[in-house]
Amino acid sequence: MAKILIPTPLRPYTDKQDAVDAAGATVGELLADLTRKHSGLKAHLYNDQGKLRSFVNVYVNDEDIRYLQKEQTPVNPSDTISIIPSVAGGASR
Amino acid sequence: MSSQLTIGWRVDEAIRAHGHETYPHECCGALIGRDGVVAEILALPNTTEEGPRRRFLVRPSDYREAERRATELGAELLGFYHSHPDHPARPSQYDLDHAWPNFAYIIVAVAAGVAGDMTVWFLKDDRSSFEEGSLHHGENSHPDTAQAVHR
Numbered sequence: 001m002a003k004i005l006i007p008t009p010l011r012p013y014t015d016k017q018d019a020v021d022a023a024g025a026t027v028g029e030l031l032a033d034l035t036r037k038h039s040g041l042k043a044h045l046y047n048d049q050g051k052l053r054s055f056v057n058v059y060v061n062d063e064d065i066r067y068l069q070k071e072q073t074p075v076n077p078s079d080t081i082s083i084i085p086s087v088a089g090g091a092s093r
Numbered sequence: 094m095s096s097q098l099t100i101g102w103r104v105d106e107a108i109r110a111h112g113h114e115t116y117p118h119e120c121c122g123a124l125i126g127r128d129g130v131v132a133e134i135l136a137l138p139n140t141t142e143e144g145p146r147r148r149f150l151v152r153p154s155d156y157r158e159a160e161r162r163a164t165e166l167g168a169e170l171l172g173f174y175h176s177h178p179d180h181p182a183r184p185s186q187y188d189l190d191h192a193w194p195n196f197a198y199i200i201v202a203v204a205a206g207v208a209g210d211m212t213v214w215f216l217k218d219d220r221s222s223f224e225e226g227s228l229h230h231g232e233n234s235h236p237d238t239a240q241a242v243h244r
Contacts, residue, residue, distance in 0.1 A: 008160060008170045009193040043220055044194055055191050057153045064153075085156055087173050088141070089188035089198070090119055090148035091180035 002075050004034055005082040013040035022081075027058060028071030030081060045083070055086040096226040098171070098197045098213045099130045105230060108201055109208035111136050112176035116206045118145035121175040123159035124197060127168050130231070134174065135159050148187070149175045172197030179203070182210040184223045192216040197226065 001021040006014050014020050015038075022037070024030035031052075035042040047053050058065045059082040065073045075081065100108075111120040111134075121139050126132035137159070141150040151159075151173065163170045173196065177183075182202035184192075192198065194216050201211045214223040 007156075007193075008163075009195045012195050040218075059153075084153040085193055086153060086191075087121070087151040087156060087193070088149065088191040089175055090141070090143075090185065091177040092147075092185040092187065 002030055002077055002079050002081055004030065005080060007083055007085050009085065010041055010044060010083065013044075014038050025074060026069075026071065027060065027065050027073045027075060027081065030075060031058070031071070055088055057084040057086055058082070059084060096215055096224060097129060097229060098124075098199070098226055099229040099231050100199075101131070101231050104131050104134055105211065107134055107136075108174050108199060108211065112178075112201045112203040112208045113206055115139065115145075115176065116203050117178045119147070119149040119176050119178060121149040121151055121173060123151075123162070123173055124171045124199065125159070125163045125166060125168050126171050129171070129197075131171060132166065132168055135162055146178060147180075170196075172199070174199035174201065176201050176203045176208070179205065182212040184214050188214075189216070189220075189223060192220075192223070194218060194220075198223070199228070 001023050003019050004022050005019050022030045022033040024033050045056055060073055060075060060079055119139055122137045123135040124131045137151050137155045139145050139149045140152045141148040160170050177200055182200040198214045202209045213226040213228045215226050217224055
C-alpha cells in the first residue's frame, strides 16, 4: 500500500481524508484502486475516454509522472503519491 | 456543497486591484478561509503559455503553496479567482473544462482596465455546467484576519 495525498477539492469524495492508502505496483494501478474505493473521484480525474485529465498532475514523491513513465511509473509502498491540480481557465476566445 | 461565498470589502478591493494591475492580462489567485468566508487572498502569477489576455494557469507549485498557506492559517483553500479582461464575468467553456469540484470560482470583469462585475461560480458535481452562487459582502472577512492580502 502506498499513500496518496488528496487535494482539497477532492476530499469530499474520500470522506474528508487528506491522505488515503491504495494498492498497486504502478501509478495507474494505484489510481484504479483509489477510484474503486472512492468512486466519486473518477469523473474528476479521468475524461470520457478514460485518460487522466490534462489538468490533473500526479507526482511520485516530488517527481511529475509525465517525466517518469507516466501511469506505468512503478511505485513502492514507501512512496508518497500526490494529486495536484493545475488550476486553469479564462475568457472565451 | 455551499453555493454562497462571503468576502470582506478588503478582499473585494484586492481582487479588483489585481485585475486592474495585470490588465489586459488575466490575473489569478487563491481564496483562503473557512465556512464559506474568505479570510484572505493569495495573489499568484499567471503562468499560462497560451496567451494571458484570455487564459490563466496556476502552476502546481503555486497550488501547493496555496494549500500550505491555508493549512498554516488553520483554514481551507476555498477556491480561486481570476479576471476576464474586456469580457463578461461569466465562465467560459474553457473554465468549465478545467474546473474542480467543491471550489468557489470568482470571476471579475475588467473593462478597459476598470474592474466591474464580480461573480462566483461552483461546478456541478456531474461537471455539466457551473451554478452561479451568491457573493455576499461582510464588513470583516473573518474576525481573526490580520492581513487580507498576500503577494
